[in-house]
Amino acid sequence: MKKIAAVLILALLFLLGFSFSATVFSEEEIEMRVIQGDGDHSLIKIYTPTNIESIYLEIYHMESRFLAGIHLNYHTVEKSDESTKNVFLLNTGVLSGKKQIHFKLFPGTQREEIFRLRDLEVIEAAAEAAMILQESKGTQVEEMNRLKVMSFNIHHGRSRFGAYNINDVIKTIRDHEIDIVGLQEVDRNVYRSRFEDQIKKLSVELDMYYVYGPNIRILGAEYGNAILSKYPIEDFENVTLPGNRREKRGLLMSKIRVNGEEIRFLVTHLGLNREERKKQMHAIDQFVRFLGKRVVLVGDFNTTDSSIDFYDFKKYLIDAAEVFENQHQHTYDGIVFKSRIDYILTTQDFKTMHYEVLDTDISDHFPVIAHIELSE
Template identity: 30%
Template sequence: MNRRTFVAGAGAAALGLTGTAPVGAVRDGSSESHSSERADGTISIRVLNWNIHHGTGMDGVYDLRRIADLIARSGAELVALQEVDKHLASRSDCNDQPQRLAERLGMHVDYAANITEYESTCDRQSRYGTAVLTAQEYPILDSEHYGLPSPQVEEGAYNEPRGLQETTVQIEGERIRFYTTHLDHLFERRRVAQVEAILDATADVSDPQVITGDFNATPGSRPIGAVTDEYVDAFAVVGNGDSYTYPGVYTDAAPEKRIDYVFVSDDVSVDDAGIAEETLVSDHLPTVADLRIRRSA
């Protein structure tokens, strides 16, 4: 079982240690940013990527506060989330999860729905998709949602709509393209097609890029190989590529594989990357990366 835990706030030396991050206060609008401009002119930023399993933990408990509190402890300024509900009665009490998380954390929010065709007893349309949260000092300039292909490779097989969320964020005067996605969990052929569409959508972008998500694919697979032909795997570049992110930790359950990723373009450097905490509050472990973004000329 391979797990290397990133202890938030402890710096590079934390990589390789086990244990959990120190408990901290929930972020509010007055919180200081962890990002800063370095002597070499680059901008430091912390990113968190996490499939939150619609707020339900390995213990079967639905508690969105646990999700928010872990995000706050991580100190991340850019947060990408998958499996985020909006007004679903059956499993998340009709909560507007992206809005509730944004309010509790004092962050901006951008939401992209991949599924909207639910029959719901909630008073608003039910949705399911991905979300991006950004620190108060980093406004969201623009957003885009790309539907991803999902070929029917086997008759009668479940085929869930998938997408790529693109959020353009302003950080210290620079434009950053921040992406998140959640790829098909059944067939590699679908994941390959979806990765090809992602690479098409992100090609020819001049802004620094960070691509995150639950790719439902392990390192060395065809989909991940296609991405790493174009982008840098943050975990691998710091020697942490064998860290496992799924499933979450609970009783006899322990992580068995890595399917959650942070990828960066060549103008983004990686200082640290690893597991934010070993936790049971989702069925995935949250991943964190400390990045340095080069300023434009």
């Protein structure tokens, strides 16, 4: 009897386990949407449950003609009130302008999902971005001409020697008359930075518009990237990049209107692990290619430009430091490690007129400045 009971229990557990697996499998929802950009630029977003870390996608034309098979091993993360989803990115450039496309998607399970391009929901890029009311009036600049842009890891408002000095950050931006700045390691309501809302303080003191992209939230405290601009920020989106669970990383993207001219200003702070950075760079690469033109990407990449993962960026982005052959000047001033890991990159429709690194102790990173203008 005991053996029979044991067998029955094992069978019941097996059936329960099978039933549970079947339920989870059936409740997995895969979605595809097209984010429509300017002209023919579009981005396909593939939404999956968070347990799916990679997918294989087959692309067909006219139902049967095989075009490509693509392994997507990197993703961003999007949160809503209802759920959290992994988001895999695919630029429509791979479709070569073809319309009658269908996809077979294999999300790491035995089944396949079939989607047709003509049936996908199309969302305008502007509607996809989150909007907030700016708390600062900002200063309108009357001419496009030359923009002064900056990338600055402010080390949560502490100097290289540990002194709290957010006012020195303000002074540096003001004294150099910066038009748009991408900031990393910005605190909001954190003990180590005296519970200040750092980006709001910077915005008020400098009379600039701002957006904030927190990547870490703990008990009301926040930490992340930010953008300050003398020009109106029309919309923005904060994307969670792939990486480890210990410290989330993000890409803060904004659309800024400069007297009728629209530019995209992006700031990021990449991870410390090489494999992590590789995935993050792949994700950023998809967004930059989607935007296509008038893009400025700045940030702390935590790697040198000699990294093989940097090569994709160099195919279509200009490194402001290289224009002036200043790529050997370090931007991180650590006690042991000194290197150039902070960058200002632009699409080729910008001309870099000047580049400099400010040698200062107000952070463990040096501020990086470039003067850029739109090419004719």
